[in-house]
Amino acid sequence: MDSPFEGRLVRLRAREPEDEPLLFQWFNDHEVTQHLTIRYPLSHAQEKEFIEGSSRMGYNNPSFGVETIAESRLIGGVGFEQVSPENRSAILGIAIGDKTFWNGGYGTDTMRTLCRFGFEMMNLHRIELEVYAENERAVHVYKKVGFHLEGTRRQACFKFGRYQDVHVMGLLEGELRWD
């Protein structure tokens, strides 16, 4: 049987203390954070704390490092937040921090691998995410994976001097697509 942590290009694994320098670099890089909620500079201490917090994996804290299968190179992070056992729902967050791996299908594969993990290993019923409406590239990826555009929150986020609309997207059991 195939590993539940492996997709076609990437593998999900627990975060480790030695990941800190890369996380620090990515999450202080404007090109990476412009599409995320991050807004203030992040310190080494905050990154260390984040890794310590996410090193105890479990139902309430499924937060992974993403590495390539080919070279075992760390390229980003992905995970669920606000996991609700009664609703069997969770909010997905993803960041491919290594820009040399953008546009190569790594983000798509990471999405599919985590969603499969959520449905098959955590018994989730619904996976939800939010994305800036103008981030068309990301919206395209999420639709390809099977997410439905469920609505748009008007002026929900203020960043870079203006209000931006935010899409809400959802994926239910049985909707995940691999092709």
Place this chain on the structure above:
Amino acid sequence: MKSALEGELVRLRAREAEDEPFAHRWANDAEVIRWLGARYPAARALSAERIRDAAPRRELCVFSIDDIATQHTIGWLGLHGEAVEHRSASLGIALGEKAYWNGGYGTDAMRGACRFGFAMMNLNRILDVYPENEGAIRCYEKAGFVLEARMRDGMFKHGSYHDLIQMSLLTGELK
């Protein structure tokens, strides 16, 4: 000048220790909490803690709703979870006294909280997320709220999944 908290039917005010018995009864009334987030029975200690922590403030601005005509306390509502940079907050409301349902009291209270949010807290956006039910959607639309998203099967309660509806009101849209 009339206070933002003074409506046509109801007046909003800070919650007081005397409100605890009502609040506790409402929190355990199956009909009242049917479409709220509450799921487990509320212990008296929890109700007491909520009242103790109820001084209206920027982060958690909760009010008791008083009927102006009779001075009866009929429910509570609040603005919470403000995202400061986004000037956005969530609205939550529970009309605990069922005799006051469908009489425009909820809408009037909601308008008061929104007036206060825009005029006194300088919010730009007020939102609520709740399981789909016709009454609530109509009530919000009357106040000017716009339906923005339907999160399919977002909540499991009473034996089945229900869509969650997200509605919001921006500055200048209050009706």
